[in-house]
Amino acid sequence: MAIIETFNLCHHFADGTKSLRDVSLAFKEGEFTVIAGANGSGKTTLLRHFNGLLFPDSGTVLVGGKSVKKDPMAARQQIGMVFQDAESQIVGDTVYDDVAFGPENLRLKRSLIDQRVSRALADVNLTGFEERCPHHLSGGEKRRLVIAGVLAMAPRVLLMDEPFSNLDYPATCTVLSQIVKLHEAGHTIIITTHDLEKVIAHAERLVVMEKGCVVNDGVPEDVVVSIKQFGIRPPCSVQMGNGIQPWVS
Amino acid sequence: MGELTTIGFKPGRSMLHRLDPRTKQLILMLLSVASLWGDVPFLATASIVMVLLFRLARLRVRRLLLEIRYFLFLLTFVFFVRAVSLNDQLFPVVNVEQTVVALIVCWRLLLVVFMSVLLISTTRTGDIRAALVWGLKPLPFVNERVAATMVGLVVRFLPLILFQANEISDAMRARGIERRKNPVVRLTRFTITLFRRVFLRADELVDTMQARCYSEYRTLPELFFSKKDIVAAGVAMLVLLSALIPWKVL
Numbered sequence: 001m002a003i004i005e006t007f008n009l010c011h012h013f014a015d016g017t018k019s020l021r022d023v024s025l026a027f028k029e030g031e032f033t034v035i036a037g038a039n040g041s042g043k044t045t046l047l048r049h050f051n052g053l054l055f056p057d058s059g060t061v062l063v064g065g066k067s068v069k070k071d072p073m074a075a076r077q078q079i080g081m082v083f084q085d086a087e088s089q090i091v092g093d094t095v096y097d098d099v100a101f102g103p104e105n106l107r108l109k110r111s112l113i114d115q116r117v118s119r120a121l122a123d124v125n126l127t128g129f130e131e132r133c134p135h136h137l138s139g140g141e142k143r144r145l146v147i148a149g150v151l152a153m154a155p156r157v158l159l160m161d162e163p164f165s166n167l168d169y170p171a172t173c174t175v176l177s178q179i180v181k182l183h184e185a186g187h188t189i190i191i192t193t194h195d196l197e198k199v200i201a202h203a204e205r206l207v208v209m210e211k212g213c214v215v216n217d218g219v220p221e222d223v224v225v226s227i228k229q230f231g232i233r234p235p236c237s238v239q240m241g242n243g244i245q246p247w248v249s
Numbered sequence: 250m251g252e253l254t255t256i257g258f259k260p261g262r263s264m265l266h267r268l269d270p271r272t273k274q275l276i277l278m279l280l281s282v283a284s285l286w287g288d289v290p291f292l293a294t295a296s297i298v299m300v301l302l303f304r305l306a307r308l309r310v311r312r313l314l315l316e317i318r319y320f321l322f323l324l325t326f327v328f329f330v331r332a333v334s335l336n337d338q339l340f341p342v343v344n345v346e347q348t349v350v351a352l353i354v355c356w357r358l359l360l361v362v363f364m365s366v367l368l369i370s371t372t373r374t375g376d377i378r379a380a381l382v383w384g385l386k387p388l389p390f391v392n393e394r395v396a397a398t399m400v401g402l403v404v405r406f407l408p409l410i411l412f413q414a415n416e417i418s419d420a421m422r423a424r425g426i427e428r429r430k431n432p433v434v435r436l437t438r439f440t441i442t443l444f445r446r447v448f449l450r451a452d453e454l455v456d457t458m459q460a461r462c463y464s465e466y467r468t469l470p471e472l473f474f475s476k477k478d479i480v481a482a483g484v485a486m487l488v489l490l491s492a493l494i495p496w497k498v499l
Contacts, residue, residue, distance in 0.1 A: 048456075051460055052459075053456050053459060053460060076460060076461070076462045077462060080460075080461075081460045083453070083457055083460075085453065088450065088453040088454065088457060089457040091405070091454070091457070091458065092375075093257075093258040093260070093373045093374050093405070094258075094260050094373065097373060097374075097375055101461055102461040102462060103468070104467040104468040104469075105463050105464050105467045106462060107464070107466065107467060107468050108468060110468060113468060131260045132260065133258075133259070133260055149461065150461070153461065153462070
């Protein structure tokens with residue numbers, strides 16, 4: 001069953017630039033999708049339509065069969081979004097406060113909030129960090145913290161906008177392992193990136209965007225062969241003829 | 250962004266951290282009033298207590314002074330305005346009595362700033378917000394949740410604005426802004442960039458808060474009064490009374 005559906009989605013910015021052109025997509029529950037595209041191809045704009053941070057000029061976005069435009073709050077409860085800049089997403093004075101921010105907005109009881117915070121921090125291996133200042137964490141820890149902040153809201157779908165930007169190799173591997181683990185636990189994952197290398201081996205579907213349009217959509221092994229023409233660098237292993245190779249086991 | 254600024258919450262377990270935020274806000278109000286009335290011996294005692302409390306909360310006074318340097322410039326301006334007067338020939342004259350009064354005024358203002366920093370550094374923003382909601386609730390025509398949210402956002406993002414101001418200042422110095430002698434040009438370049446960054450950051454913040462279902466009617470932290478709060482509030486009351494009684498009388 002599709003958890004997110006878009007029908008003929010069009011959007012343009014205030015200066016008249018068309019950011020999305022006639023995008024029609026459906027994402028199944030439990031699917032791991034990568035949306036790839038060069039800078040300015042419309043990946044982030046598309047993600048922001050899924051949880052009602054942007055609304056279409058024409059077309060429809062449905063989450064769980066309901067229009068996002070009519071009830072954006074319902075969509076935001078089901079769809080957690082991890083932004084590209086982890087720093088801008090941190091709003092708490094401590095790690096606990098930051099992860100509790102979402103559940104507090106849902107007006108849950110304090111005991112339930114505490115449970116959710118503990119579970120979310122355990123899911124991203126940050127147990128014991130509760131009283132730490134978020135701004136003193138490393139880049140990888142911050143990224144895992146914002147993922148925990150989203151997980152604490154118990155969403156059905158996790159949207160991640162360039163989750164590996166500004167991360168070094170060990171931090172990338174740790175974040176990637178957490179994402180793979182979350183997918184194995186049943187979460188629907190949608191990741192946008194222009195750097196396929198790190199994540200593509202774990203995805204079940206690859207959507208390619210160019211100038212606001214979906215130009216290719218299918219199984220990664222098939223799509224990745226012709227991806228260079230859309231301004232995306234194919235993974236090294238593919239270029240060397242070794243097929244898609246994972247970064248983490 | 251490892252080290253932000255001194256002006257912001259620092260997690261800890263000091264006595265100040267463990268006091269109820271409502272008690273801390275009450276103490277801040279009482280001591281601010283006391284500082285405005287207090288004479289030199291009172292201000293001296295309060296300053297020593299303040300330094301001790303800063304050590305207790307593991308905050309560095311020197312670092313704080315560096316971070317509030319722009320406020321210190323303003324305070325210096327206030328000092329000169331109060332201390333210097335013009336004679337009949339319109340020449341500036343410094344009067345000892347006026348200078349002492351100007352010093353006391355600046356001292357009082359500085360103490361209030363230090364007390365506010367102490368409150369912010371030892372109290373979570375969420376707790377400050379919850380205490381404000383509790384305090385403003387009885388007031389008619391005031392939406393306590395909106396008011397508390399506004400104060401909470403200012404408290405939360407003041408350190409980030411200061412951090413960005415420092416970053417912009419460093420970036421401009423790296424590109425030789427100090428060679429521009431005109432202070433208006435320097436200030437304009439700095440202010441425009443800072444405002445642009447702050448507004449962009451505010452936009453990002455709104456998006457991230459909306460994505461996490463932000464609502465004014467959210468679950469607030471649970472607050473508890475304890476014996477420590479009664480003792481602390483009692484001491485603050487005594488301090489206020491001592492400020493009202495001039496030392497000469499004693």
